[in-house]
Amino acid sequence: MKNDVNINKLKRFAADIRIETIKMFATAGYGHIGGSMSIADVLAVLYGEVMRIDPINPDWEDRDRFVLSKGHSGPGLYAALALKGYFPIEELKTLNKGGTKLPSHCDRLRTPGIDMTTGSLGQGVSTAIGLAVGSRLKGLDSYTYLVIGDGEMQEGQVWEGAGFAAHHKLDNLIAFVDHNKKQLDGPVEDICRSFDIQGKFESFGWHGQTVKGYDVREIYEAICIAKKQRGRPAMIVLDTVKGKGCSFAEFADFNHYMVINDEMAADAIRVIEESLKPVEE
C-alpha cells in the first residue's frame, strides 16, 4: 500500500460518483438513491485507489473483483465504472430503459465491469466467496471485495457465508457492511435490530473494524489493515448515512427509493460542488 494516497482526488471521485448517480436518477425520474449515496465513498476508494483493475480489459483474470450484494445500489457502481472508463458516461442516461446495459440491479452479463449478478439479497455473499475460493484455487493473488447492506444482514444466507469464509480462512476476501441504518420500510432499528455488527462478524472468526463510511481516508486505512490479515476474512463496517451528500435525500425519512426531477438534481449537484470547494482550494 502506498503512503502517498491522494485523499483530495478520492474525495473528488466520490463527489463525481454522487453527481453522476443523481443525474442518472433524474433522467430516469426515480431510483434507489439512498443506498447509492451511502456507498459512494467506498466505491471511490476501491475503484479510485485500491483495486487492481483494467477498464479496457474488464475480464482480466488477475484483476481484483467486486460484488455489490446490495444490488439495488447498482446505479452508484455504474457511475464509478463509467468514470473509470469501462463504458461511455453517456450510457448512464440509459438506466432502466428497454435494451439498456444498465439495469436497476447489477447484471454480470450486461454491464462491462460488473463481476457478479446480484439483486436477491444475501446471494452476493456466497457468490463473492466463490470468487475468493476460485482465486485461491487458481493461485491468483487477487482480492475479492464485497459490499452488503445492514438491512441485508437480516438474510440468513449472509451468516452461512460468514461461517464458511472464516472456516476456510479466506484472507483474500474483504467485506464491507454499508451501515446506513435504513431499509425499505424504515429504520433498521425499528424493523430488526443489527446489534453489534463488528462483534457479530468477529465472533464468526473475522477480523473486524468500524470506520466513518463517508471518510475516504478512514476507509483507505482500514483496507490497508484488512490486507495485512492472514488466515481470516476482514469485515469493515462503514458507519454511513443513507442518502449522504445528496441534499434532497439525506434528511428525508424515506430515501430508499425516491422520485427525482431535474430541479432536485441541479440543487443537489450545486450543494455537492460547494462542499468540495474547501478541498479543492
Added chain:
Amino acid sequence: MIYVAKEHKEETIALRDAHCDALIAEAERNPAILSVDADVMNSLGTLRFHKRFPERGINCGIQEANAVGISAGLSTMGFIPFFHTFSVFASRRVYDQVFLSCAYNGANVKIIGGDAGVTTAVNGGTHMPFEDMGIMRNIPGMTVLEPSDSTMLKSLVPQMASRYGNFFMRMCRKSVMKIYEESSSFEIGKAAVLKDGEDVTIIANGIMVYEALKAHEMLKEKGVSSRVVDMFTLKPIDRACIVQSAKKTGAIVSVENHNIFNGLGSAVAEVLAEEYPAPLERLGIRDKFGEVGSQDYLMDKFKLRAEEICRLAYKAIQRKPRR
C-alpha cells in the same frame, strides 16, 4: 447407440458409486471439475472424490443456499462445480439461489439431487421429492435429467461437464434395475426407444423405465403391441420422438416417479397439445406428499407399477378416435 440389456436384474453397483466413478474419471481429464457438497457426502457417495482430489472437494456443511452461490461464483472463475445434496434441498430449498445466482447469472453449475421420489423410502415425506424436476423445468435454460441405470448415468456425466450451462440431474443413491448393456451411449435431449410397437407408447423415466418394460411384456401376452421410450431428458424434451410416437401408436401413457404436475406427464401433454393431439394417460403422483415406508410399499401405495401402466394403456387405446 443404445443396446437394451438381454436380462434386467438389479445392478451390482449403486448409482451413487457409478456417479462418483464417472465424476472422478472426468476430473482426471479436466482440472476444472470440482465437487461441492453439503454434509451428505457419505450418503451420496462423493467422499471418494474428496479423497482423490482434496483441493477440489469443498464440503460447505449444512448450508445449501451458500453452497449453490459458491458454486455459481466458482463457475464464473472457469471452474465446473458439481453440487450434491438430497434432491429436496437441491431444488425447493435453494430455488431462488439456483434461479438467480446460477441461471440468471449465466453460470455453469451441475446440480445432482440424490434420492428420487419414492426411492427416498424410509427418510419419509419430509425428504421425498415429487416436485424437484418440475421446479427445475421452470427455470429458463436449465437442462433437467433423470437417468434410468448406471450405464446411462455414466454416459450423461461427461456431457454435463463438457456442455456449458446449468444442469439438474436427479438420481437414486442405491442400485437400480439394469436397463442397458454397458456399450450403450446416450445423447442429452434424444430419447431412447427401447421397444417398438403399434398400439400404444409408454414414455417413462428413472426407475419407472423398468416398470414400463415389464408392462410391455404383460401387454404383449394380451396381444397389445407397445412402444417404450426412456425420456431421460425432461428438458429440453425430445419433441420429435413424442410426435413420432403419437403418429405411430395413436395413444400415450406417461409414467413418472414424480408429481404429474409439471413433470414428465405435463411435458408430454404440452407437446401433444401443441403438435399432435392424441389420447394421453398420466401415471405419477397425483398431487400428494410423500410418506415413510419401504420403496416397495410406496410403489404399491402410489400405483407406480406395471399393472397400473397396463390399465392406463388399455384406457388410452380405448380413447383413440374411431375410424
